[in-house]
Amino acid sequence: xxxxxxxxxxxxxxxxxxxxxxxxxxxxxxxxxxxxxxxxxxxxxxxxxxxxxxxxxxxxxxxxxxxxxxxxxxxxxxxxxxxxxxxxxxxxxxxxxxxxxxxxxxxxxxxxxxxxxxxxxxxxxxxxxxxxxxxxxxxxxxxxxxxxxxxxxxxxxxxxxxxxxxxxxxxxxxxxxxxxxxxxxxxxxxxxxxxxxxxxxxxxxxxxxxxxxxxxxxxxxxxxxxxxxx
Numbered sequence: 001x002x003x004x005x006x007x008x009x010x011x012x013x014x015x016x017x018x019x020x021x022x023x024x025x026x027x028x029x030x031x032x033x034x035x036x037x038x039x040x041x042x043x044x045x046x047x048x049x050x051x052x053x054x055x056x057x058x059x060x061x062x063x064x065x066x067x068x069x070x071x072x073x074x075x076x077x078x079x080x081x082x083x084x085x086x087x088x089x090x091x092x093x094x095x096x097x098x099x100x101x102x103x104x105x106x107x108x109x110x111x112x113x114x115x116x117x118x119x120x121x122x123x124x125x126x127x128x129x130x131x132x133x134x135x136x137x138x139x140x141x142x143x144x145x146x147x148x149x150x151x152x153x154x155x156x157x158x159x160x161x162x163x164x165x166x167x168x169x170x171x172x173x174x175x176x177x178x179x180x181x182x183x184x185x186x187x188x189x190x191x192x193x194x195x196x197x198x199x200x201x202x203x204x205x206x207x208x209x210x211x212x213x214x215x216x217x218x219x220x221x222x223x224x225x226x227x228x229x230x
Contacts, residue, residue: 005153010063096125105200131188172212
């Protein structure tokens with residue numbers, strides 16, 4: 001029911017990562033970030049070293065958590081070289097034992113979620129499954145990279161109203177399923193597109209989508225309460 005939008009499972013990690021290791025564009029992207037000086041002068045060697053490193057790491061990867069711990073290393077490096085530090089507050093007010101649907105504006109669909117995950121991880125909580133629009137996943141390897149890192153797909157490119165409604169119903173059911181059945185945190189942007197300021201309001205269409213899975217005999221407020229929105 002959800003196989004076309006869900007993140008990859010632990011038993012799928014090895015094959016997906018192996019495909020990524022053999023993807024030239026992926027290696028190019030990582031080599032530029034991890035070995036910038038070497039890549040500038042001898043890109044072929046930088047990509048070879050990157051591929052060799054990933055092949056060694058692949059032997060130690062057993063699931064999604066291992067992937068995210070590897071990502072955390074790059075994230076901490078990024079924070080160190082590009083900022084004066086990362087701080088947050090208010091997390092002590094949340095019951096992180098209860099599956100939560102985080103909704104927020106965003107400026108970077110990857111980094112925003114990564115920083116939320118970092119704060120959750122530092123507080124002993126499981127990380128979120130994160131929504132990403134299929135308009136950002138034109139290349140198969142990018143979709144694989146996102147889905148192996150606990151992202152699920154929001155279909156925004158359907159060509160008919162009927163198809164868009166079906167996609168919205170599937171997404172609504174998936175969000176409820178992950179929160180209620182899988183007991184897993186989720187994150188979704190409050191509207192399509194990056195925030196231009198800090199005052200963006202949640203798109204009403206997002207709330208309408210969430211309610212598509214609501215039983216007819218349940219009150220709106222009661223259903224939204226089951227989603228535990230923050």
